[in-house]
Amino acid sequence: MAWKKDDLFLFLFIFIIVSLYPCHGNFSQANNKQPNFRNASSFSTMPNSPYDYIVVGGGTAGCPLAATLSKNFRVLLLERGGSPYGNNNISRLENFHQTLAYSTPTSPVQRFLSTDGVFNHRARVLGGNTCINAGFYSRAEPSFVRNAGWDEVLVNESYQWVEDKIVFLKPAAPWQSAVKDGLLEVGVTPFNGYTYQHINGTKFGGSIFDNNGFRHTAADLLAAGNPPNLQVFIHAPVQKIVFDTRGTKPKAIGVIFNDENGNQHEAFIKTDEKSEVILTAGAIGTPQLLLLSGVGPKEDLQKLNITVILNNEHVGKDMADNPSNNILIITPEPQNQTLLQVVGITTKGFYVETSSGFGINNDSIVTVKNGNMSELKEIFRGGTILEKIIGPLSKGNLSLVNTNVTSNPTVTFNYFAEPEDLRRCVAGVSLLLEIAKTRPVKELMGNLSYTDEMLLNMSLNANINLIPKSGNETKSLPEFCKKSVTTLWHYHGGCIVGKVVDRDYKVIGVGNLRVGDSSWFDVSPGTNPQATVMMFGRMMGVKMIRERLSAG
Template structure:
């Protein structure tokens, strides 16, 4: 507990200094006439669609639906614009140190691992590493996306607006050469596709180092059809039950930053809907707060049961990440994620170079500075290890209680071991030799990393085995998913089973985290489902290709 308090105090001090120094440039907000603080919302309003969550899935959904219908988009956080800690690549990851109530990332701890969930317009696209790579074909099948043309068009719609190809620096080129030399082949070059081997992916950072979040997609929204409110915390979805065969969602209650409540209703059309896109934590949490969940949990919190649904909050997962900091004899220029090795055994190897503030509370260790070195890390696919989500109170602003059960399945642990072994082979290659001290052994590097503050798990200072290294240094890669799985909580059209006029479309529905990094797939999912919903509503009027 003392370790965590010290960590928080030091992190807060670092954030304060960084804000005073005002590192990096901000991206000025577009003139979104439809974007307002929730304090300006009417007490009662009416819409064809209500989308809860202005994140990776919610923004493309709302943007697409607004072309033909009135849409309310509710975001619990603020704007990503004019915040250099979000928009400038030179400040990447600084938001993870911010523990203030207005932080764009809301921290929580699971099994000794410090996690963060987005609390900002743009969702995860505002506080991630920026890497853009499509998911594998398996994801399309698991997500029940059957229209190959619409999948491709949805990806292209995103890529034309948000994604950039950046040149590789020397550190990245060395890692790419090392991966190929270590057997992570073939060389797939620059591609968005998920292919076994080594590749270079896209980035939502442009050549000037400016982040382009999902919020930028709102430039395609119909300003007459969209109302967007920031700092709007949704308390629950409202349901009609009397005289109906199934409960029907018809409105939401949300609170502004001054504590005033507002109610937004659907207009009452036969195909009007509320769409939960609040993320892997937010959507199951809101379902439970609205009365859809296990009866025991609802009864314990005195929440009226709308629908007994024991699968809500179940099979939660977070892909574990394990890192090796590699000290270098030369300066490593700061670089974002671009190079990835996709192994056939299910480990994905990526890099970040030269950012000394990733662990700002330990910027120098035994003479090694983070400017002279870089981080190579691996994430396992899946994972098979699962946990659950429960809410601890009726306050929607509070984090739910979570378990992920990192490495509880032996297959997950073996993938990590194989991944770390591949990293060690990679950094010992001729292609990577400029960035590694020749006299440093694998054991030296493992022992050094055992002393770095990767998590809050008590452990020794030396690595006794790769299995133990994986367990002792486990981190999150912020790729949470589950809690509202297809086939359990929602059907193939993402409609909540057992009620009407309510869908969940976001990472909570995913069975596995797609690809190396999920943002491309979730952005595509939002656009795909937005177009699909329009097509279902406008069937016979015009094809989706005209939108």
């Protein structure tokens, strides 16, 4: 296959940055129990009496939520994508970048480009983003838990439930250890060892990749469910929520979804006040589905001839994505492939993470001229260190393009709209340049030496986005931040607490409808959110069961 220049640079971007995304489990690939699921076309042959709960989206939160609720109640889980099992690009660490490199109508990812000019992705597979990220696992900061008003005992139990099943602590690789020592040398202290906890300083976190390089995903958590009570269908994109509008306020009563053959099906919840439709379609999919179902800004819905069920101007608003910028460091000898293991949790509004190797055997000779690589393939040796802005403070919005649920909505994140986010980025990039000069990192460089401008140039050339470059970005760190910004796929928002959902995550103004994913987050939890999203699915399920059983 002939590569076009833009495709090659996009592949390059995905290859490097996804490595940065992203541990002690009680089972391995060999004894991992695969959950039961079926193609959506078989729905018509199954008993389909009303359910206690319909969970829309079999992703990072939806899988643990559905598994937990099924212990006591009848649950239907609908996932728009396919199965992660048997796909080596998902399950093998050395192949994971290839999943994000290609986006087709049936692939596990759906690529989208924000209006900011930054490439991004949505998961489209059972297990959600846990199937396509780089696996890093770290809990939320204690303040996130307190601000959410959660029971800390239940939070810890729910984290532990996830960790016992699919999370691992891995030995540190040489590159990761060097960056760890570099972080300590520049003052990101103390060293907190191996821990899932969010603690200021430098630490090694967990991973959903085991020591054999095999990925364990949220889909695996479905095996903890109660099979007689749990029906899971893949290739089942939900088209809209069905409402009963005859009472004083609209109530969700079911959903309409398609199967892999394009045939339409309906599923309903029981006609009581306790049964619910729960949206876990992700920070893009959940507000999109609310809008398509008639819950959102009245004027916007009417423009697309969508019947207005509830006028709420806040649906799709307060979207955010944590901006990230990285420094590329080429080394004489190729580094072993590592995904994120070490993280620096600073008190200056950003986190530092790193990866290396990128899984390519590269025997080319490194030559750097004026800060530019002589060969694109040379970028695959060495490693990269990034900073990610905490929060962020800058917010954007999401709106529909059309009424087709398979289409991407228009998404704007407004990176660095808030000056504080830009200030944090400048401080973060400055620290990355300091880390590159530390003894442990310079030892890996051997006889190579780079100025700050050379490092910034190499990094700017390696990053891919559609933000126009002027050629002067390396003269100004604020310009470098704005022009080299990329994503770590930690976007969130669109259904914020107090505006779209209440403190129990029930949709305000609508009965029997709840949100159970990161679309309600106003900030991204911890260094990387997947641990907290899985925990939240488990915690929400336990809390709902307790409340329902105690009510009789």
